[in-house]
Amino acid sequence: MxxxxxxxxxxxxxxxxxxxxxxxxxxxxxxxxxxxxxxxxxxxxxxxxxxxxxxxxxxxxxxxxxxxxxxxxxxxxxxxxxxxxxxxxxxxxxxxxxxxxxxxxxxxxxxxxxxxxxxxxxxxxxxxxxxxxxxxxxxxxxxxxxxxxxxxxxxxxxxxxxxxxxxxxxxxxxxxxxxxxxxxxxxxxxxxxxxxxxxxxxxxDWAGIALLALSVGSLQYVLEKGQEDDWFSDPMITLLAVTTVLGIFFFIWRELRAKNPxxxxxxxxxxxxxxxxxxxxxxxxxxxxxxxxxxxxxxxxxxxxxxxxxxxxxxxxxxxxxxxxxxxxxxxxxxxxxxxxxxxxxxxxxxxxxxxxxxxxxxxxxxxxxxxxxxxxxxxxxxxxxxxxxxxxxxxxxxxxxxxxxxxxxxxxxxxxxxxxxxxxxxxxxQHRNNLVSKLSIDDPTVMQRIHGMQQSFIGKGIEAQTALKDAYQSLDYMVMKQxxxxxxxxxxxxxxxxxxxxxxxxxxxxxxxxxxxxxxxxxxx
CATH class of the missing domain: 1.20.1250.20 (MFS general substrate transporter like domains)
Structure with missing residues (x-):
């Protein structure tokens, strides 16, 4: 009912x-x-x-x-x-x-x-x-x-x-x-x-509230900020990850025993x-x-x-x-x-x-x-x-x-x-960038032809030859990154x-x- x-x-x-x-x-x-x-x-x-x-x-x-x-x-x-x-x-x-x-x-x-x-x-x-x-x-x-x-x-x-x-x-x-x-x-x-x-x-259940806030709050922080702070190389992330694990363990233990969880x-x-x-x-x-x-x-x-x-x-x-x-x-x-x-x-x-x-x-x-x-x-x-x-x-x-x-x-x-x-x-x-770069060699005629072509294009826009070559390499690097x-x-x-x-x-x-x-x-x- x-x-x-x-x-x-x-x-x-x-x-x-x-x-x-x-x-x-x-x-x-x-x-x-x-x-x-x-x-x-x-x-x-x-x-x-x-x-x-x-x-x-x-x-x-x-x-x-x-x-x-x-x-x-x-x-x-x-x-x-x-x-x-x-x-x-x-x-x-x-x-x-x-x-x-x-x-x-x-x-x-x-x-x-x-x-x-x-x-x-x-x-x-x-x-x-x-x-x-x-x-x-x-x-x-x-x-x-x-x-x-x-x-x-x-x-x-x-x-x-x-x-x-x-x-x-x-x-x-x-x-x-x-x-x-x-x-x-x-x-x-x-x-x-x-x-x-x-x-x-x-x-x-004040202990339950505290453990819940501590463990779930720490977990959310680790997930949101982990990559930004390079995960476990950051002491704060490591500390909060440990806090999360212990907090969840004690929270479950507490809630299963509490009279009013x-x-x-x-x-x-x-x-x-x-x-x-x-x-x-x-x-x-x-x-x-x-x-x-x-x-x-x-x-x-x-x-x-x-x-x-x-x-x-x-x-x-x-x-x-x-x-x-x-x-x-x-x-x-x-x-x-x-x-x-x-x-x-x-x-x-x-x-x-x-x-x-x-x-x-x-x-x-x-x-x-x-x-x-x-x-x-x-x-x-x-x-x-x-x-x-x-x-x-x-x-x-x-x-x-x-x-x-x-x-x-x-x-x-x-x-x-x-x-x-x-x-x-x-x-x-x-990883992909390293793989792509490893396939680009200055001994490869196709690669050099591409760089030379881009250099000529920059020279055509009135840029000096040495700067144009530098710009050509930068453009190639940008293409590799994008790919x-x-x-x-x-x-x-x-x-x-x-x-x-x-x-x-x-x-x-x-x-x-x-x-x-x-x-x-x-x-x-x-």
């Missing part, structure tokens, strides 16, 4: 759904919207490149620390109050970010904005799941999924447009009116489930949720990894502007948004989640192979657009079945706990993906594609457990 006491109908359900999707979008768009404005912030606040990178890192750390705690915090303060307070924190700190006078002030406000934002994503998913009867949950996850998948790709073009036409503080100010509307709708329409008594201050790890005893968290990690890896490399490639190698790179991602997002309700309908009609996930992974593999084939130093916009639209189909087939599979056999407060796990794993999958890809690009491009970067990005696509293909047989082997009480719940919902 508890499970269905929160099911909503009619306009009330529509309003709750719109509020939840709006909050999920606010949170996710803010993850990527700042990326294109970092250059302006750097100049405006007099920061170094390393310092301005913290604007992104601080938000991610705030996010990933709070996500696993959201279910517990909802129980303590009541879901409606906690959700409204999170929106308020997010909105206030958005205003303060826009008003920041120094880089470290902005970083501190971004961390707090991330703390407010982390709750928005997971609580939105729980709200939508519980507002729909079990047989309509596939469609509910499809609606939520639109926000989650479309969000990361809306950020860069929106950020580019605002930065080019106004100024960077406005990327934070646009959250204020939306935040106020969302908060008022939450206070008016969202209901809080009753899950027993609140804990006194003494009963709170901050994160209920026992919920992972549910087979479907365990499978869903692993698949969420892989989904995050593919979603954020490819959303990261394509704009990076188009800007750094093809010389596109931030707005052009951002706009490239929009058609793919629209395809995903179009796919979501179709997949939701298929699930409602009894399509197997494992089959849809496997199909999504095969499509994602073909998308990566497509990328592998078309990457050149001058790939056209059209080639990218069709490839990314194909990715949009794969994402639609992956997101909805993975989330419905994860939460399908959970009831009551377990739904919130399960949503927190899948949300955190998707986030960490993205962080791992971006960290691994940046490290791989830096190391592999040097090595192209080969590296080809490798990235190939390996991400193979990762997804390798997962297919395991996904097909999953036996999804049906909720024994589902038939009764369904009849009660009508």
């Amino acid at each position: 508890q499970q269905n006491s929160l099911v909503e109908y009619g306009s009330r359900r529509v309003i709750i759904t719109i509020t939840a999707v709006m909050c999920a979008l606010l949170e996710i768009v803010d993850t990527t919207i700042v990326n294109v404005a970092l250059h302006d912030m750097q100049g405006n606040l007099g920061a170094t490149t390393l310092e301005v990178g913290w604007v992104v890192t601080a938000y991610a750390i705030g996010n990933v620390i709070i996500v696993p705690m959201t279910s517990w915090l909802s129980q303590q303060f009541g879901r409606r109050n906690y959700f409204a307070a999170s929106i308020l924190i997010f909105t206030i700190f958005s205003f303060l970010c826009g008003n920041a006078n120094g880089i470290w002030e902005l970083v501190a406000f971004r961390f707090m904005q991330g703390v407010g934002g982390g709750a928005l994503l997971v609580t939105s998913q729980t709200l939508i799941t519980e507002s729909y009867p079990p047989e309509k949950r596939g469609m509910a996850q499809a609606i939520y999924g639109m926000g989650v998948i479309v969000g990361p790709t809306l950020g860069p073009p929106l950020g580019g447009f605002i930065t080019d036409n106004y100024s960077w503080p406005y990327i934070f100010y646009i959250n204020i009116p939306l935040g106020i509307i969302a908060m008022l709708l939450t206070l008016q329409f969202v209901r809080s489930p009753k899950y027993g008594d609140k804990l006194s201050v003494k009963q709170v 901050i994160v209920e790890l026992r919920v992972l005893g549910n087979g479907n949720l365990r499978t869903g968290t692993i698949l969420s990690f892989i989904l995050g890896f593919g979603l954020y990894g490819t959303t990261f490399i394509i704009p990076l490639y188009t800007q750094a190698t093809l010389g596109w502007t931030a707005t052009q790179s951002g706009m490239l991602m929009i058609p793919a997002s629209l395809v995903t948004a179009f796919m979501m309700p179709i997949v939701g309908q298929l699930l409602q009609r009894g399509a197997k989640q494992q089959i849809l996930v496997a199909l999504g992974m095969v499509i994602f593999f073909f998308f990566c192979m497509w990328g592998y084939k078309i990457i050149t130093p001058d790939t056209s916009k059209e080639a990218f657009t069709w490839m990314l639209m194909f990715r949009g189909i794969g994402m639609g087939l992956l997101f909805v079945p993975i989330t419905t599979l994860s939460l399908s056999t959970l009831k009551g407060k377990q739904i919130g706990q399960g949503a927190a796990f899948t949300g955190m794993m998707r986030q960490l999958g993205g962080s791992f993906g971006v960290a691994l890809i940046t490290t791989f690009i830096a190391r592999q491009s040097m 090595s970067i192209v080969l590296t990005y080809m490798d990235v696509f190939l390996y991400i594609g193979l990762l997804f293909l390798l997962c297919v047989p395991f996904v097909l082997m999953i036996k999804a457990k049906k909720n024994k009480g589902e038939k009764i719940d369904t009849s009660m919902a009508h």
Whole structure:
């Protein structure tokens, strides 16, 4: 009975759904919207490149620390109050970010904005799941999924447009009116489930909170800053990596023994949720990894502007948004989640192979657009079945706990993906460069003919012979560097594609457990 006491109908359900999707979008768009404005912030606040990178890192750390705690915090303060307070924190700190006078002030406000934002994503998913009867949950996850998948790709073009036409503080100010509307709708329409008594201050698992913040915060720092600081040759990275491992070990030990754990790890005893968290990690890896490399490639190698790179991602997002309700309908009609996930992974593999084939130093916009639209189909087939599979056999407060796990794993999958890809690009491009240089010899007549041709071309522009020869060698070096970067990005696509293909047989082997009480719940919902 508890499970269905929160099911909503009619306009009330529509309003709750719109509020939840709006909050999920606010949170996710803010993850990527700042990326294109970092250059302006750097100049405006007099920061170094390393310092301005913290604007992104601080938000991610705030996010990933709070996500696993959201279910517990909802129980303590009541879901409606906690959700409204999170929106308020997010909105206030958005205003303060826009008003920041120094880089470290902005970083501190971004961390707090991330703390407010982390709750928005997971609580939105729980709200939508519980507002729909079990047989309509596939469609509910499809609606939520639109926000989650479309969000990361809306950020860069929106950020580019605002930065080019106004100024960077406005990327934070646009959250204020939306935040106020969302908060008022939450206070008016969202209901809080009753899950027993609140804990006194003494009963709170303070050790669990400290260990969670320490371990997850350290892990996020290592992933964000590892490549930049040359991984374990940096004492700080080494120290935090050790802290992460020990912190996670003691956190698990603590949570399994605590009377009132901050994160209920026992919920992972549910087979479907365990499978869903692993698949969420892989989904995050593919979603954020490819959303990261394509704009990076188009800007750094093809010389596109931030707005052009951002706009490239929009058609793919629209395809995903179009796919979501179709997949939701298929699930409602009894399509197997494992089959849809496997199909999504095969499509994602073909998308990566497509990328592998078309990457050149001058790939056209059209080639990218069709490839990314194909990715949009794969994402639609992956997101909805993975989330419905994860939460399908959970009831009551377990739904919130399960949503927190899948949300955190998707986030960490993205962080791992971006960290691994940046490290791989830096190391592999040097490897390719060395291989290409080893094939260039001054004894090779073709090489010398090429250099001589370029030298003549420079002389023709009125440059003195010796300088022209130097310029010719520099041009050749630039070509080698560009070619090595192209080969590296080809490798990235190939390996991400193979990762997804390798997962297919395991996904097909999953036996999804049906909720024994589902038939009764369904009849009660009508």
